[in-house]
Amino acid sequence: MSAHAVISQVLAVVVALALAPLLSGWVNQCRAWLQNKSAPGLLQPFRLLHKLFNKDSVLAEHASPLFRASPYVVFGCMVLACAIIPSLSTTLLLAPAADAIALVGLFALARVFISLAAMDVGTAFGSLGARREMLVGFLAEPALLIVLFTTAMIASSTSLSAIVQTLSAGSPVISPSLVFAGVAFTMVSLAENARVPVDNPATHLELTMIHEALILEYSGRHLALLEWAASLKLFAYSCIGLALFFPWGINVSDSPLGLLLALPVLLGKLLIGGALLALLETISAKMRIFRVPEFLGTAFMIAVLAMLVHMLLGS
Amino acid sequence: MTGAVGAWQAIDWLLALVGLWLLIGVAGLLALRRFDFVARVLFPLGGVVALLVAVVALAAINAPAQSLVMAIGLPSLPFHFRLDALAAFFLVVIGVTTAGVSVFAAGYFRQGEGTPPGLLCLEYHLFVASMVLVVLADDAYAFMVMWETMALSSFFLVTANHRIPEIRSAGYLYLLIAHVGAIGILLCFGVLQANTGDYTFANMRLQELTPFASSLAVLLALFGFGAKAGLVPLHVWLPEAHPAAPSPVSALMSAVMLKTAVYGFLRVSLDLLHTPIWWWGVLLLLIGLLTALFGVVFAAVQTDMKRLLAYSSIENIGLLFAGIGLTLLFSAYDMKPMAALALTAVLYHVASHAMFKSLLFVATGSVMHATAERSLGKLGGLIRFMPWVAWLSLLAVLASAGLPPFGGFVSEWLLLQGFLFTPQLPSSILQMLVPTMAALIALISALSGYTMVKFFGVVFLGQPRERKLHDAHPAGWWERAGMLWLGLGCIALGLLPVQVIGYIDAVTQQLVAAGIGASVAEHGWLLVPVALERASYGPAVFLLGVLLCFALAYLLVRALYHGRVRRAPPWDCGFPLQDARMQDTAEGFGQPIRHIFGPAFRMQRVLPSPFDREPKYAVTVTDHFWHWLYLPVAALTERVARLVGRLQQGRISIYLLYSFVTLIVTLLLVH
Numbered sequence: 006m007s008a009h010a011v012i013s014q015v016l017a018v019v020v021a022l023a024l025a026p027l028l029s030g031w032v033n034q035c036r037a038w039l040q041n042k043s044a045p046g047l048l049q050p051f052r053l054l055h056k057l058f059n060k061d062s063v064l065a066e067h068a069s070p071l072f073r074a075s076p077y078v079v080f081g082c083m084v085l086a087c088a089i090i091p092s093l094s095t096t097l098l099l100a101p102a103a104d105a106i107a108l109v110g111l112f113a114l115a116r117v118f119i120s121l122a123a124m125d126v127g128t129a130f131g132s133l134g135a136r137r138e139m140l141v142g143f144l145a146e147p148a149l150l151i152v153l154f155t156t157a158m159i160a161s162s163t164s165l166s167a168i169v170q171t172l173s174a175g176s177p178v179i180s181p182s183l184v185f186a187g188v189a190f191t192m193v194s195l196a197e198n199a200r201v202p203v204d205n206p207a208t209h210l211e212l213t214m215i216h217e218a219l220i221l222e223y224s225g226r227h228l229a230l231l232e233w234a235a236s237l238k239l240f241a242y243s244c245i246g247l248a249l250f251f252p253w254g255i256n257v258s259d260s261p262l263g264l265l266l267a268l269p270v271l272l273g274k275l276l277i278g279g280a281l282l283a284l285l286e287t288i289s290a291k292m293r294i295f296r297v298p299e300f301l302g303t304a305f306m307i308a309v310l311a312m313l314v315h316m317l318l319g320s
Numbered sequence: 321m322t323g324a325v326g327a328w329q330a331i332d333w334l335l336a337l338v339g340l341w342l343l344i345g346v347a348g349l350l351a352l353r354r355f356d357f358v359a360r361v362l363f364p365l366g367g368v369v370a371l372l373v374a375v376v377a378l379a380a381i382n383a384p385a386q387s388l389v390m391a392i393g394l395p396s397l398p399f400h401f402r403l404d405a406l407a408a409f410f411l412v413v414i415g416v417t418t419a420g421v422s423v424f425a426a427g428y429f430r431q432g433e434g435t436p437p438g439l440l441c442l443e444y445h446l447f448v449a450s451m452v453l454v455v456l457a458d459d460a461y462a463f464m465v466m467w468e469t470m471a472l473s474s475f476f477l478v479t480a481n482h483r484i485p486e487i488r489s490a491g492y493l494y495l496l497i498a499h500v501g502a503i504g505i506l507l508c509f510g511v512l513q514a515n516t517g518d519y520t521f522a523n524m525r526l527q528e529l530t531p532f533a534s535s536l537a538v539l540l541a542l543f544g545f546g547a548k549a550g551l552v553p554l555h556v557w558l559p560e561a562h563p564a565a566p567s568p569v570s571a572l573m574s575a576v577m578l579k580t581a582v583y584g585f586l587r588v589s590l591d592l593l594h595t596p597i598w599w600w601g602v603l604l605l606l607i608g609l610l611t612a613l614f615g616v617v618f619a620a621v622q623t624d625m626k627r628l629l630a631y632s633s634i635e636n637i638g639l640l641f642a643g644i645g646l647t648l649l650f651s652a653y654d655m656k657p658m659a660a661l662a663l664t665a666v667l668y669h670v671a672s673h674a675m676f677k678s679l680l681f682v683a684t685g686s687v688m689h690a691t692a693e694r695s696l697g698k699l700g701g702l703i704r705f706m707p708w709v710a711w712l713s714l715l716a717v718l719a720s721a722g723l724p725p726f727g728g729f730v731s732e733w734l735l736l737q738g739f740l741f742t743p744q745l746p747s748s749i750l751q752m753l754v755p756t757m758a759a760l761i762a763l764i765s766a767l768s769g770y771t772m773v774k775f776f777g778v779v780f781l782g783q784p785r786e787r788k789l790h791d792a793h794p795a796g797w798w799e800r801a802g803m804l805w806l807g808l809g810c811i812a813l814g815l816l817p818v819q820v821i822g823y824i825d826a827v828t829q830q831l832v833a834a835g836i837g838a839s840v841a842e843h844g845w846l847l848v849p850v851a852l853e854r855a856s857y858g859p860a861v862f863l864l865g866v867l868l869c870f871a872l873a874y875l876l877v878r879a880l881y882h883g884r885v886r887r888a889p890p891w892d893c894g895f896p897l898q899d900a901r902m903q904d905t906a907e908g909f910g911q912p913i914r915h916i917f918g919p920a921f922r923m924q925r926v927l928p929s930p931f932d933r934e935p936k937y938a939v940t941v942t943d944h945f946w947h948w949l950y951l952p953v954a955a956l957t958e959r960v961a962r963l964v965g966r967l968q969q970g971r972i973s974i975y976l977l978y979s980f981v982t983l984i985v986t987l988l989l990v991h
Binding site: 140 | 759783877881
């Protein structure tokens, strides 16, 4: 247990907690500009969290303890996920405890809890949202796993740190299998983070909503935790994508200087990534819910293709 | 069994414990209708014996194999028994599961339901005793006798409520397929003894079979054990028999009896035969994955709790056989460490499936007692009325969905590790094929998560869909204790993989001459199957991480802000009219699956016309295999029977003529 591992671990968690709402704010800002609207401030998500934490939490009359515990479980899962993703450094204290497969399991655990919580109150919207969330989940999860498997085969390891180390040591020319994997990963991330074209984070009271339907019954601090967890999830997916496909700048050595340098590089990459996400959301339209299986099925097939390309070409 | 008690070996103790079970059964028969005595004394006693079986077997798992010959049965055919690591492992699983289920059963069986309690007690203990003896058997004769005892005793248990016609026909179907399978196993042993006439397993191990003969033996074993385990297309009895049986019995059948088929197949393919051929592995992988996908897709559309769980068992059996296929593939190419990894995953899943599936089945038993409902469409909100059952089921649901840090995830993780690192396979087609199968495993496990959310959400969460559910009474203490035991098993398997794999190591050493125990033991609490830089997983650290984040978030929120909570009616986007019937139903949850996997089902919809006064909607989802395979076979059988029936003339002179012709033909043949 080196001091470096402890420091980079703590830094990773703190950076994730601080940057995640900012990333959501940045994406919202970019989207507003692209749509010719005046944008809210960058700190708007923090203001929202602060407001929600100060409010009373209104629970449905017959909500069970599962309903009250779920926001904390989901939040805990997302913080742990951000802790094991090598966003700044590959030397992480918790990295050996969870590899790529466990990371996917962690996301699945959070999804199962939020879906169960949505079913707990027993309203029409809640159970509808739970069903749709699990639908998106069971289609997206295998695709995500195959993307991670492809990179795991390149590195002959399922440990995220080892994967990032191998990928960042590779040539800067991106290999064909990684291109396919990247496309599949982008599609999965859009679905998993409830973004257009699968879900629309800006709407409410729409019959096609998924994420908003799940958290409909939450309020006050519970809602704040879930919103924070949602932005942590976006941050986590962005960091996985950046670490797998643009790994440059992530500190692979034990030098403190590298760790300090990694932060501005990450910020730059997130700025560009967030702007691209906003662009993607602006130029595409939301699809009907029955098209989602096709969309994610395509992502799955592209991911399998990436794996086959890797095995055929060995790259 | 000679010598003083002090000289007894583990196998003697095990046989003595089996004898105790039989005594308990006989005691039940003597106290046929004394319900309290049978339920509160005999069943818990049986549970204690089961626990002792597990303890003795666990102590013997690392010991050298012990054999014993018992001169009972036919004069020149003594029973051979042998306790080796493989048998000991399965005995531990049987013992631990049975202990929990027996304690549950003490509170479960009610007076005046079908079979009298004493008879039920005899059948139950005969059933567990025969399962233990199947695992201990060391010759084909003993194996088949015990196998048939197991099938028959479980048949009587399935038909405990024999006054209901559906239950009788479910029992018949079960008996039929069990016996068709038994023919396969019998023929398999016939091939394995290679014309020596000696049916002991020790002799079979010595035979060097030709590739043709050994392949034939494996195919026969696959058919025979596959029928018992529920491999597609021999799975049809599971969704009929499991709902028919009383819940503790379905728990034992699903969690343990299916595993004896897995045991039998492992015994034949890896112990009695010793030179696997690569295509056995590929065949098993394909059949296993097909079974698993079929099972989970059907589980997702079920509307009956126990049918859902039965299909989920088919899924898990499929995964187990796929894992065995991977083991055979690796050992065919002499890749021993990888074979050991895959086999460890299989055995781990055997244990964790036994725990979570028995827990889920007994939980449905409690729910059925409390509500008299099995249909998912009429349940809901039970977490408020029966919290023990609900929270313990949640454990099993999470384990079953393959989520970290529970038991199901460990085996899935190990299996995926096995699938991922196949570049050493010599054939390039296999190199491509095997990782693609990992994609299917990922899909199957994600779908099982969907199914489990449906199961738990519809039964325990939401609002009660029927008025009578408000009177649901919580489970009794016996039931709680049994479920708690199984729930602790789920937790232990999730958090202590390193310790469990230490025991599994002995089995893999025996079967594939390699193990991952040494590599695992090096790293303390971290599960490292091959090497630290390749893959590692630390469930305890994982759980601590989640709990720490949970606790910190909770404390910080409480410290920095107020913790006020108000209760109000559900908001539901402000819709004023809402009742329990507006919740999503089990059918609703199945709808996306029916949409996506449409061709897998045979669907019949009943839709009303717009002018119907009392519109009725119905969709029935059935299995293609009934129409493709079973109904044609049944029609063919009937036709043949009718042809044979023509021989039956009802006149004694004709029958005498038949006997005469038979005699002449026999004499000619012998001559």
